[in-house]
Amino acid sequence: MSPHPEPSTGAMLHPELQAQDNTDAIFRNGRRLDHAEGTSKPLRSRPEPQPRGAKVHGNRPIDQAEAAARFIAAPEHEKMHDERLWDLRQKRDREMHGIPEWEELRSLASAIKEHTLTRLDEYLNQFEAKARANGMHVHWARDAAEHNSIVHGILGDHGAKSLIKSKSMLTEECGFRHYMASVGIEVIETDLGERIQQLDHEDPSHVVVPAVHKLRTDVAEVFAKTIGTDPANSDVHYLAEAQREATRPLILTADAGMTGANFAVAETGTFVVCTNEGNADLSANVPKLHIASIGIEKIIPRLEHLAVFVRLLSRSALGSPITQYTSHFRGPRAGGEMHVVLVDNGRSERLGMAEFWTSLKCIRCGACMNTCPVYRRSGGLSYGATYSGPIGLIIDPTFNARKYSNLPFASTLNGSCTNVCPVKINIHEQIYAWRRALVEQHEVPLTKKVAMKAAGELLSRPAAYRAAIAAADVALAHLPRFVIYNGLDAWGKHREVPHPPKQTFHSWHQANRGGKQ
Amino acid sequence: MSSRDDILASIRANLPRVDRPLPGVPLFDDNPPASLLSAFKGNLHRMGGVFLDLPPSGDVLKPVRAKIAGAQIVCSLVPEIAGNRDISGVGAPRDLADVDFAIVRASFAVAETGSVLLADADLNVNAVAYLAQHLIVLLDPADIVVNLHHAYRRPAFRNGHYAAFHTGPSATADIEGVLIHGAQGVRSLSVLPVARNPTGQP
Numbered sequence: 154m155s156p157h158p159e160p161s162t163g164a165m166l167h168p169e170l171q172a173q174d175n176t177d178a179i180f181r182n183g184r185r186l187d188h189a190e191g192t193s194k195p196l197r198s199r200p201e202p203q204p205r206g207a208k209v210h211g212n213r214p215i216d217q218a219e220a221a222a223r224f225i226a227a228p229e230h231e232k233m234h235d236e237r238l239w240d241l242r243q244k245r246d247r248e249m250h251g252i253p254e255w256e257e258l259r260s261l262a263s264a265i266k267e268h269t270l271t272r273l274d275e276y277l278n279q280f281e282a283k284a285r286a287n288g289m290h291v292h293w294a295r296d297a298a299e300h301n302s303i304v305h306g307i308l309g310d311h312g313a314k315s316l317i318k319s320k321s322m323l324t325e326e327c328g329f330r331h332y333m334a335s336v337g338i339e340v341i342e343t344d345l346g347e348r349i350q351q352l353d354h355e356d357p358s359h360v361v362v363p364a365v366h367k368l369r370t371d372v373a374e375v376f377a378k379t380i381g382t383d384p385a386n387s388d389v390h391y392l393a394e395a396q397r398e399a400t401r402p403l404i405l406t407a408d409a410g411m412t413g414a415n416f417a418v419a420e421t422g423t424f425v426v427c428t429n430e431g432n433a434d435l436s437a438n439v440p441k442l443h444i445a446s447i448g449i450e451k452i453i454p455r456l457e458h459l460a461v462f463v464r465l466l467s468r469s470a471l472g473s474p475i476t477q478y479t480s481h482f483r484g485p486r487a488g489g490e491m492h493v494v495l496v497d498n499g500r501s502e503r504l505g506m507a508e509f510w511t512s513l514k515c516i517r518c519g520a521c522m523n524t525c526p527v528y529r530r531s532g533g534l535s536y537g538a539t540y541s542g543p544i545g546l547i548i549d550p551t552f553n554a555r556k557y558s559n560l561p562f563a564s565t566l567n568g569s570c571t572n573v574c575p576v577k578i579n580i581h582e583q584i585y586a587w588r589r590a591l592v593e594q595h596e597v598p599l600t601k602k603v604a605m606k607a608a609g610e611l612l613s614r615p616a617a618y619r620a621a622i623a624a625a626d627v628a629l630a631h632l633p634r635f636v637i638y639n640g641l642d643a644w645g646k647h648r649e650v651p652h653p654p655k656q657t658f659h660s661w662h663q664a665n666r667g668g669k670q
Numbered sequence: 671m672s673s674r675d676d677i678l679a680s681i682r683a684n685l686p687r688v689d690r691p692l693p694g695v696p697l698f699d700d701n702p703p704a705s706l707l708s709a710f711k712g713n714l715h716r717m718g719g720v721f722l723d724l725p726p727s728g729d730v731l732k733p734v735r736a737k738i739a740g741a742q743i744v745c746s747l748v749p750e751i752a753g754n755r756d757i758s759g760v761g762a763p764r765d766l767a768d769v770d771f772a773i774v775r776a777s778f779a780v781a782e783t784g785s786v787l788l789a790d791a792d793l794n795v796n797a798v799a800y801l802a803q804h805l806i807v808l809l810d811p812a813d814i815v816v817n818l819h820h821a822y823r824r825p826a827f828r829n830g831h832y833a834a835f836h837t838g839p840s841a842t843a844d845i846e847g848v849l850i851h852g853a854q855g856v857r858s859l860s861v862l863p864v865a866r867n868p869t870g871q872p
Contacts, residue, residue: 438796
């Protein structure tokens with residue numbers, strides 16, 4: 154066992170993953186460091202072929218359950234994924250308990266975002282005016298296609314053929330890399346996880362840790378094929394160093410750099426980028442040209458509000474008090490040029506959806522994903538969408554209600570996502586509201602709809618419900634398996650139906666406490 | 671209509687018709703730590719940074735000199751230490767790619783997070799703080815604020831064009847959660863608590 158005591162961040166979900174040695178870890182003053190995305194315990198799994206994500210067929214509804222079943226059928230991947238994300242959740246709790254004003258910060262964050270969204274036009278105007286006054290170029294893009302063509306135009310004006318960029322969910326949303334490949338501009342992702350995903354031709358599976366669904370052996374395989382590492386060497390330090398060394402020359406010779414933004418401050422015209430690897434600051438500060446893509450919902454009014462969000466973001470995401478780098482861009486550097494592209498891509502329309510507009514408060518921390526039992530066990534790629542996990546369930550259908558019609562059903566509605574959300578989005582209630590909306594829009598398959606309609610009628614009549622439960626308990630005890638476990642019962646597909654109780658609570662209560670106060 | 675007008679019109683048509691006043695933000699400084707320097711040091715360590723303790727007597731810069739003793743290329747932006755790469759002669763940021771150690775002075779630091787703020791005025795060429803293999807930061811202990819609420823009241827965010835909180839070295843754990851120092855930026859970050867020298871002379 155390790156000579157160093159482990160910090161107690163809680164029990165493991167899969168104790169068999171606990172490594173016998175700690176050779177991967179960094180210790181300081183006898184303490185294992187677990188900042189950035191680092192785990193608080195040594196974990197090891199056995200090599201296993203990587204399960205791939207959802208099968209996407211044009212506009213046809215994504216079958217999340219099918220892809221999730223394949224992820225679960227790869228137990229090494231499933232357990233590592235489950236364990237790592239639960240570890241992030243536990244570290245988030247540790248940080249939360251370290252700040253007495255945590256709940257007050259969440260309420261403030263929610264209130265600031267809601268206020269800003271109700272006056273979004275004014276704050277965007279203010280941001281634009283300040284940014285222009287500071288020397289930035291400001292562009293506006295209605296949708297993904299316009300975003301891509303604006304960036305293409307800026308690069309064309311500078312004769313730029315290569316672009317280094319840091320991670321940005323907005324550019325994922327815009328299909329930016331595919332577009333740039335089609336016009337002959339080389340895009341180099343500089344974040345380790347994002348680079349792994351780019352080289353493997355996969356989308357990021359998580360908004361913060363893009364390659365969290367991969368084992369070290371999967372990464373070794375990708376790097377051996379693409380950057381020439383030893384295929385037999387899956388040492389994590391070796392792999393990370395190889396990527397650093399392979400990427401650095403590309404950073405030094407790139408014609409342009411690109412980042413996203415976590416926040417944009419209207420008062421000062423500043424945009425803020427929060428990262429751990431230093432790659433965003435290299436992308437922004439090495440080439441002469443810096444382009445930042447910013448969703449219009451990233452605006453906050455003043456610097457004093459920024460403090461609230463920076464305190465919440467990394468604590469919620471990774472269980473670190475802050476990211477290694479929190480960088481504030483207020484204008485171009487001497488001799489440089491800075492462009493900002495403000496992107497709508499469905500956001501203004503979402504603002505008008507009475508039940509769903511508060512999803513625009515999201516700061517992309519991923520806490521809802523880390524805590525979600527469905528996400529942790531099915532992997533982000535099973536959702537077949539840019540945004541996965543609980544927040545994805547409520548954002549994705551706004552892009553395409555038919556394609557993502559199954560996603561709101563990939564939830565237990567346990568409400569844990571809502572409880573951890575740093576900006577207090579009522580995620581599980583919106584998931585439920587999407588189920589209703591999709592049924593009304595006829596985007597839900599017939600078996601699910603008939604079952605829900607029958608359940609709805611039953612649940613609204615207590616006497617009928619009690620009679621049905623009693624009958625079902627008798628039936629479950631006596632029916633042959635093929636009647637219970639058939640294709641129409643999705644619940645029974647991967648698990649046993651629980652043993653029926655001998656007596657319902659209602660009948661027990663009637664017999665024992667009936668009529669008494 | 672331009673895209674700008676289109677987007678703003680669409681926003682106005684869809685604005686939620688609810689009243690949401692903008693809250694003020696307290697400073698949350700009722701229970702500050704007994705020593706800002708100790709709190710800063712503890713949080714810096716947690717985030718992978720190195721705090722260089724001042725020697726009990728003699729040359730206060732000795733820990734820095736020891737660090738850079740074996741280095742080939744040192745780019746110093748502070749008057750206290752001489753380097754061998756003059757930043758004012760750097761044509762393009764990429765010319766700093768071979769720097770082993772960069773030495774800078776922080777605008778200020780934050781006890782709550784263990785962060786130091788490096789602004790464009792502190793760096794001269796912003797990229798030096800990321801292209802160097804190692805970063806050494808001088809910090810005046812009088813320049814530590816208690817938390818981020820106080821930090822965002824500092825003028826650095828309103829005057830310069832660039833300012834970044836550095837909290838430890840560049841780091842990643844994108845592969846199986848194994849923590850690596852030296853992701854794409856510096857491999858180490860060390861902080862020496864030494865007061866500003868008002869004369870600018872060593």
